[in-house]
Amino acid sequence: MTRVPAFFDHLLALPMPCVIAILLAYWGLLAVLVHRALVPWIAGRNGHKLGKLEAEVPAQIGLAFGLLISFIAIPVWDQHSRAEEAARTEAAMYREMLQAAADCAEADRAAVTESLRACARFIAFEEWPQMGRLESPRVAAPPLRDLRSTIHGLPDGSCRTELKDLLRQATEARETRLRIAATRPPPTRWTIVGVLGVLTLLGVGLIHADCYRARRVALSMVAVGIACCFVILFAYTRPYLGQFAVKPVDLVVLCDDMSAERATIASRPEAAAVAR
Secondary structure: OOOOOHHHHHHHOOOHHHHHHHHHHHHHHHHHHHHHHHHHHHHOOOOOOOOOOOOHHHHHHHHHHHHHHHHHHHHHHHHHHHHHHHHHHHHHHHHHHHHHHHHOOHHHHHHHHHHHHHHHHHHHHHHHHHHHHOOOOOOOOHHHHHHHHHHHOOOOOHHHHHHHHHHHHHHHHHHHHHHHHHOOOOHHHHHHHHHHHHHHHHHHHHHOOOOHHHHHHHHHHHHHHHHHHHHHHHHHOOOOOOOOOOOOHHHHHHHHHHHHHHHHHHOOHHHHHHHO
16 A cells, blocks of 8 residues: 555544544553553563563663654654745745736736736635645646746746746746645555554553553553654644645735735726726
8 A cells, every 4th residue: 555545634634623632532542452451461460471571672662653753743844844835935926926017018917917816816716725635746727827828928028037937936836835735645654653652552551560550640641642743743744734734825815915906997987988
C-alpha cells in the first residue's frame, strides 16, 4: 500500500476537538488493553512471571519514538509554512498585477482587469475547495489561460513585461501550492510511529507489572502524551485540510476589492450613459 486509507482524510477534515477526542480514545483504549491483557499475559497476574525489567529498555524505545516524532514534525511544519507562503505570494502577485494594469491603455486595462477578476474568483471559490482532496498537481484553469492570453496579447512595452513577470511568479506559487496539496504522507511513517507508540506503552506497563495502581497511572500519562504528539502531527500534516487549513483569505479580499471597484465604475454617470 503506497497511500494512506481514505478514512485518514476524513479524520483530518474533522474539527480539531473531534480529532483530539478520537486520538485520546484510541490511545486510551490501547493503554487499557496493555494494562488489562498484555501485561498480565506476559508478566503474570502478580507481575513476577517475567522477572525484573530494567527501565532502560522502555526508555530506549521511548527515546526512539520521541526522536522519530521530532524528525517527522519538522518537515510537516516546514511544508505547512511553505503552503502559507505560496498562498500569500500568489495573492500578492495578482494584486500587483491589478496595480500594474493601471499603467496600461484604457482598453487594455479593462481587458486585463476583467481577466484577472475571473482568474482570482476561479482560484478562490472553485479551485481552492478542491485542495483538500487533490490527487494530482494538475488542475485545469481556463481563466488562468485566458489571463495569460490577454497579457501576451498586449502591445510591447513596460506594462506587458511587468505583467508577464508577475504572472510567472503567481503561476510558480500556484504550482507549489498544487504540489503540496497533492502530497500524501507515506503510510510507512504512521505505521512505524504507531508501533513505537504501542511498544512504549507496553514497556511502561511491564516496568510496573507488579504494581496495579502505579501501572494504571503511568500508562494513562504516557497514553495522553502519545496522543498529544499525534494531535500535533495530524493538525498540520495536510496544509489544505482540517481546522488549521490554509485558506485563500488574501484572494477573497482581492476579489471583494475588484468587485467593489467594478460596481463603483458601473455606477458612474458616464458609465451609465455609455450603457444606455
